[in-house]
Amino acid sequence: MANYQTPGTLCQMYSGRYVSGVCQLPVRPGPSGPAKLEAALDALRAEVVNAGAHLALDAETRKAYIRLTAEMSAELKQAAQSGRMSWEAAANEAQVVRNAIMEQMRARTTPVGRALAEQMKAEGKSLTELVADKTAKLFGKGRQFDSLSAAERDSVFAEIVASAGRGRPSVNASVRVMSRAGRGLLIFSLAVSVYTIATAKDKVDAAKHEGAVTLAGIGGGIAGGAAAGLVCGPGAPVCVTIGAFVGGAMAALGVDYFHLW
Amino acid sequence: MRLAPEVTTLPRVPLADNVVPRSEIVLSGVPTGTEVEGGTLEAAVAVDGGFLVFLTEGVPEEERLSIYLVDGSGSLLDRADIGQWYTAAAFSDLEIDGPRSLRFRFLGDGHWRLRLLEHSGLRLPLLPEAPCVSRPFGFTRRFVLSTDSARP
Numbered sequence: 001m002a003n004y005q006t007p008g009t010l011c012q013m014y015s016g017r018y019v020s021g022v023c024q025l026p027v028r029p030g031p032s033g034p035a036k037l038e039a040a041l042d043a044l045r046a047e048v049v050n051a052g053a054h055l056a057l058d059a060e061t062r063k064a065y066i067r068l069t070a071e072m073s074a075e076l077k078q079a080a081q082s083g084r085m086s087w088e089a090a091a092n093e094a095q096v097v098r099n100a101i102m103e104q105m106r107a108r109t110t111p112v113g114r115a116l117a118e119q120m121k122a123e124g125k126s127l128t129e130l131v132a133d134k135t136a137k138l139f140g141k142g143r144q145f146d147s148l149s150a151a152e153r154d155s156v157f158a159e160i161v162a163s164a165g166r167g168r169p170s171v172n173a174s175v176r177v178m179s180r181a182g183r184g185l186l187i188f189s190l191a192v193s194v195y196t197i198a199t200a201k202d203k204v205d206a207a208k209h210e211g212a213v214t215l216a217g218i219g220g221g222i223a224g225g226a227a228a229g230l231v232c233g234p235g236a237p238v239c240v241t242i243g244a245f246v247g248g249a250m251a252a253l254g255v256d257y258f259h260l261w
Numbered sequence: 262m263r264l265a266p267e268v269t270t271l272p273r274v275p276l277a278d279n280v281v282p283r284s285e286i287v288l289s290g291v292p293t294g295t296e297v298e299g300g301t302l303e304a305a306v307a308v309d310g311g312f313l314v315f316l317t318e319g320v321p322e323e324e325r326l327s328i329y330l331v332d333g334s335g336s337l338l339d340r341a342d343i344g345q346w347y348t349a350a351a352f353s354d355l356e357i358d359g360p361r362s363l364r365f366r367f368l369g370d371g372h373w374r375l376r377l378l379e380h381s382g383l384r385l386p387l388l389p390e391a392p393c394v395s396r397p398f399g400f401t402r403r404f405v406l407s408t409d410s411a412r413p
Binding site for chain 1: 298324349
């Protein structure tokens with residue numbers, strides 16, 4: 001073993017004592033019981049705000065999706081009804097735009113939401129598939145689109161335009177619950193922060209600390225989920241959820257450990 | 262197992278923007294009083310002592326398939342749903358390929374397989390047996406779903 005005569009940079013940085021070529025770091029007291037408890041509570045609150053932010057962000061994205069598809073469908077319906085475009089062209093346009101909006105919304109969801117949307121390979125339906133599907137549903141499984149009259153064909157295309165403006169109701173219902181839960185968690189976290197600041201001796205310092213923990217919870221959760229998505233690959237919601245959870249907790253603990261406020 | 266044309270449905274709640282459609286199961290022309298989620302009957306299969314009923318919600322751009330197992334009088338024995346948000350899907354190619362198993366296409370590029378259990382099997386709630394499968398909270402199941410079209 002090399003017996004160096006002078007302490008290295010790291011040893012100096014941590015105020016180490018150099019004895020017989022070995023750097024001996026001073027014994028530092030670890031976090032006391034109350035400090036440990038405070039750090040643990042910060043991590044817990046970061047997880048609350050992390051979960052709340054994930055739910056609220058995905059719910060907002062869903063609302064945008066519903067709004068955009070409904071607007072697109074209404075515009076195309078109006079264009080076809082006014083004779084500015086044929087029902088066939090409107091159906092084709094509706095399908096292309098709907099698939100594009102879906103792609104865009106998948107990209108806008110949180111890493112957890114995206115993993116849930118990518119468990120299976122996502123392929124938008126072609127107009128041909130939709131025509132066959134709607135023909136069977138409107139006129140029975142025995143009917144072929146080619147055998148329909150012009151008016152019947154238009155009704156198939158009109159149904160495709162209307163359908164493109166609809167989100168699945170069962171998802172919409174779940175998202176309404178998610179939205180309420182997310183807002184509830186965020187409000188709860190905000191209330192705890194307000195109470196903590198109001199009862200602190202140094203209110204400015206407490207406010208900085210609360211802000212740092214909140215931002216760390218959200219940022220750490222999103223970053224942790226994204227990192228887990230890179231490691232586990234697309235469509236792994238369990239892995240990404242664990243990543244988001246760990247990321248939020250680590251970021252909050254880091255705020256306290258490195259005193260980042 | 263065999264296809265069961267004697268199973269039909271009566272619409273009870275129609276599809277609307279924020280309303281999940283509901284239908285009543287009808288066996289041999291007799292309404293059973295069992296109301297289930299789903300607006301379009303895709304298929305029904307007769308199994309030992311009951312029927313498997315496949316219903317979709319009616320939004321192909323983001324479809325959900327609900328599979329119900331009912332007994333001979335229409336009482337609900339088990340349920341599972343397949344669906345993924347922001348993803349199109351369509352039910353097709355139903356094939357009965359064994360005395361207790363069938364396969365079909367729905368979400369993804371491969372097949373889904375449904376295996377009917379002889380007795381109720383144990384399951385862990387909230388842990389799906391396959392990607393995109395969800396079930397009501399519970400600890401038992403009468404059939405198992407699997408797929409070969411999940412991402413690697």
